[in-house]
Amino acid sequence: MRIVVCTKQVPDTEAQVKVSPDGRSIEETGITFIMNPYDEFAVEEAIQIRERGEAGTTVTLVTMGPERTEEVLRRGLAMGADAAVRVWDDSLAEADSGVTAEVLCAVARRLGFDLILCGRVAIDDAAAQVGLRLAEKLGIPHGNAVTKLDVEDGKLIARCEIEGGVEVRELPLPALVTAQKGLNAPRYPAIPAVMKARRVEIALFSPAELGLDQSAAASRQSRILTLEPPPARAAGRMIDGDPAEAARSLAHLLRDEAKVI
């Protein structure tokens, strides 16, 4: 089985993200970048499927981004992926989800695939579209926000998180799955694996080499106008007293002053 995993490099969850002076991007200085946590679940799942599955299963990682994003590919290789592909040229600098999905679609077709794994959402732009768009472009079914995945007899059984519950979907292969927290516990690569991953050659494609013309890369359909910090929430009022008094004061404040209940 050929498994393709789409990954993205994002600022660390602990990063103090600040808006750049241009007001349309974030300040990269001082930011530590990591593999998007949901993509890590996707990589781990792909490796586990290979470990327990049919012989000849391959796991290929894909990312779209500048040179620094090779770090996430090397991380995934150290976790156990077989190969990695990066796509980039400067025309992709302001790509939106639609353009990204188009690029990944071209890569997936180039590589060939039976299963595509993505993260449910990237924690930076929080667009939550690329996986779903990719499934539609490829004309394949998908499972979204998957917390358990079984592969059997050419189909997937995917537990998908939905509002207020879980939906179990049966998806014939080829199919696409977006990974949700809870799917697995991603492994920490051992040092020798990290060293070995440093030496793996990562294939680099430009959009043109994938058969996408420059206008395709520039054909974004959404854009950021401004980025701003959210309105600051100031510290409010502290309520004193023993538990009974404090509870009484709070009930009064919620009901009669703030009128939220």
Place this chain on the structure above:
Amino acid sequence: MSATSGIMVIGEVRESALTGVTLESLSEARRLAQAVGGEVCVALIGEGVASLAATAGRYGAVKAYVVDGAELGVYRSGPFTDAAMACIGAAGPRAVLVPNSGNGREIASRCAVRLSGGVVNDVTALKAGAVGLLAAHPCFGGLVIAEKESLSDPQIYTVRPNSFARTETGGEAVVVPLAADFTPSGLLARVVEVINERAGAVNLEEAAVVVSGGRGMGGPEQFAILEKLAGVLGGAVGASRAAVDAGWRAQIAQVGQTGKTVSPKLYIACGISGSIQHKAGMQTSDLIVAVNKDPEAPIFGFANFGIVGDLHEIIPALTEELRKRQA
């Protein structure tokens, strides 16, 4: 000049009723329709959903495009996308609003590919732009609010629950029945089972009141006091990552950067320190209350009301106080 006009809301049906976020989207669409030009309409997709046109009408829809069929009895992204495309094609809206639920995002993204369209997901505010609508979208773990624009015609936005007021205007929607051609490949996926794991009267994402517990709860059985409080308030129970990772609550209840984003009228954080990851999932709540025994907990830095003390005493006392007042 665009030939498209008006705003279409893709209705979301749960337990035979339109979801709250559908009514909120209709209300907001009605407020914005004048700026965009044209009227508000709704797409109703499912089996036996035509009767919901009356509700949609009361919240501002003038027309209800209805695709009704046995293939749509259970939600599946393929046929629902086909049906939504039929509605969009018939109405020709300038903008499409979709509930920002898992299913809503699936429909929005899949329709967008077919329309060569741009989507902005999870919007918390909308306003009229030079053409069409502009949206506010919290990103980077809620540390940044992006103003984003869908550049396509129609524009597509998915709407975060509890972001807009529900306003009944008492109108009526004319029903327009439509047929959809279902793409064969879209029918390949099969729903084997739907399991309800809801804790409380309402879904976490849509609840007007959320009571969440963290490490300070001390154990899984202690969440019973939060369930009682949520019960009195008609709310839902959430949890911090620490409580979920400790195995005290299900993953589905996690609020924060790697969990759910909620935006209730009232968020009560119990024994939650208030890390930036947790803040990301609840900072658009209207009012935040924190109960924590540590006076230095970061959550007191952004809560509207704070109580330093033992939540195991304060929460039952609060529940009792509210119950008394309700009686």
